Amino acid sequence: MADVARAAGVSKTLVSIVFRDAPGASEQTRARVLQAAERIGYVRDERARMLRSNMSTDLGVCFSTRDPMQHDLLDGLYRATANTRYNLILSGASQTRTQEEAIASLVAFRCGALIALGPQLSDERLLAVAQGVPVVCVARPATAPGLDSVTSDDLTGIRQAVEHLAGLGHRRIALLYSPGDSGSAEREAGFQQAVRALGVEGILHPAGRTSADGARAMAEILASPGPRPTAVIGFNDRCAKGALDLLLRRGIAVPQEMSVVGYDDSEIAQLDHVRLTTVRQDTERIARFAAERAIQRLSGIYLESQPAALFIPTEFVIRETTGPPPQTD
Numbered sequence: 001m002a003d004v005a006r007a008a009g010v011s012k013t014l015v016s017i018v019f020r021d022a023p024g025a026s027e028q029t030r031a032r033v034l035q036a037a038e039r040i041g042y043v044r045d046e047r048a049r050m051l052r053s054n055m056s057t058d059l060g061v062c063f064s065t066r067d068p069m070q071h072d073l074l075d076g077l078y079r080a081t082a083n084t085r086y087n088l089i090l091s092g093a094s095q096t097r098t099q100e101e102a103i104a105s106l107v108a109f110r111c112g113a114l115i116a117l118g119p120q121l122s123d124e125r126l127l128a129v130a131q132g133v134p135v136v137c138v139a140r141p142a143t144a145p146g147l148d149s150v151t152s153d154d155l156t157g158i159r160q161a162v163e164h165l166a167g168l169g170h171r172r173i174a175l176l177y178s179p180g181d182s183g184s185a186e187r188e189a190g191f192q193q194a195v196r197a198l199g200v201e202g203i204l205h206p207a208g209r210t211s212a213d214g215a216r217a218m219a220e221i222l223a224s225p226g227p228r229p230t231a232v233i234g235f236n237d238r239c240a241k242g243a244l245d246l247l248l249r250r251g252i253a254v255p256q257e258m259s260v261v262g263y264d265d266s267e268i269a270q271l272d273h274v275r276l277t278t279v280r281q282d283t284e285r286i287a288r289f290a291a292e293r294a295i296q297r298l299s300g301i302y303l304e305s306q307p308a309a310l311f312i313p314t315e316f317v318i319r320e321t322t323g324p325p326p327q328t329d
Contacts, residue, residue: 001042008036058089059294060106060133063117065094067209069236069264069283070117073138076287077115086295100125107133113294116140118182123147134297138290140182142309148297150290150310154183157279157314158190158233161261164277164316165231166198168324170259173200174229176207176217176239184235187263191233203229207239214242222250230258230325237262237269237278244276244321255323265317275320285312 001019005012010033017024018033025033036042061077063070077088091106093099099120106114113134119126123144129135130146142149158175165173175191178184188204195202207217214234221228234240240262244254252258262269265280289310 003040004033004037004042007040008033056110056112056298057086058109058111059086059291059298060089060091060103060109060111060114061117062091062093062099062102062106062114062119064099065092067118068238068266068268069139069281072266072283073117073287073290076284077291079284080288080291084295086291086298103129112298115290115294120180120182134294136290136294136297138286141186141311145308148293148308150286150293150312151183151186152281152286152314153311154186154314155190155193157263157281157316158187159194160314160316161233161263161279162191162194162198162200162202164318165233165259165261165322166200168231168259168322170229170231170325171200172203172227172229172231174203174205174221174232176205176214176232176234176243178209178213178235178239179206181209181235187235201229207235209236209239211238211242211245214239214244215246216242218243218246222246222252231261231322232258233261234263237264237266237276240276240278240321241268241274244274254321257326259322259325261322265315269317269319277319277322278317280315280317282312282314 001015002012005015010029014025014029015033018030059081061074063074081088089106089109089111091102093102103114103116107129111133114129115136115138118139119137126135127144127146135147137147137149139151140149141151162173173195177188191202205217205221207213218232232243234243240260244260247254247258254260262276262278265278268274269276269278
């Protein structure tokens with residue numbers, strides 16, 4: 001700031017007034033100071049400014065580098081905060097960096113609030129973090145007082161898929177679930193509720209979130225003794241795509257011999273050579289509500305009438321991978 005003051009021919013106090021947008025400087029002086037700052041390449045230290053004001057406008061976001069849906073959520077968070085004074089600070093969990101480490105770095109960075117995409121930490125650990133900084137969980141319902149969450153209505157989303165398949169005539173339906181992943185427990189519960197209500201046979205089979213997981217699980221189902229399912233629901237679109245690829249490699253026609261449903265309505269599902277029937281998650285609304293809730297908590301806003309857990313409706317999208325079961329079934 002002293003350099004800017006010398007370049008503009010004014011006092012350092014006047015430079016401070018201009019940068020703080022405080023009264024006490026004419027428009028002509030403000031313009032001269034800002035031009036001088038630009039000319040010498042001065043950039044304000046926002047971190048120092050926030051420390052002086054004892055308030056952070058940073059929203060820390062913990063995400064997985066390997067989850068395409070979370071990348072969509074990140075895009076939504078950037079759009080949700082574009083015209084606000086809040087900034088996103090990203091910290092990724094990867095094969096070599098745990099979610100615990102990613103969250104710890106955001107806390108150490110003194111973010112004002114934390115948005116955790118698909119957190120897999122225990123409630124106890126998340127509550128411990130929430131003692132120091134507000135925590136909003138995304139794609140995982142809040143199960144403990146002190147945590148906020150925004151997620152899809154996974155119970156309804158899976159029910160929509162099962163109802164669609166049962167309506168086509170399917171009586172043996174498999175769900176490829178992903179043990180331990182966010183949303184898996186809710187989708188398993190919704191699946192079991194739906195098959196019981198509709199009087200169809202439900203098969204739960206462990207898989208995962210990748211295409212390789214889906215292909216492996218589909219191969220295991222085909223190798224199992226007894227009647228095989230005539231329809232399969234993937235944990236997500238990538239898992240369903242892996243199952244679809246395996247079926248096609250085995251010469252099993254989709255949907256004539258086996259129907260396949262995904263979850264997310266990601267870019268994979270929309271590809272012309274895939275055209276996957278799927279459950280669409282409204283990532284734009286999820287991201288917007290997550291950002292709004294984090295900003296509310298950072299600002300100290302709390303309404304008793306406001307639910308800690310928000311559930312965003314899903315939409316079922318019918319494309320070309322589902323149809324009636326084979327007549328011989």
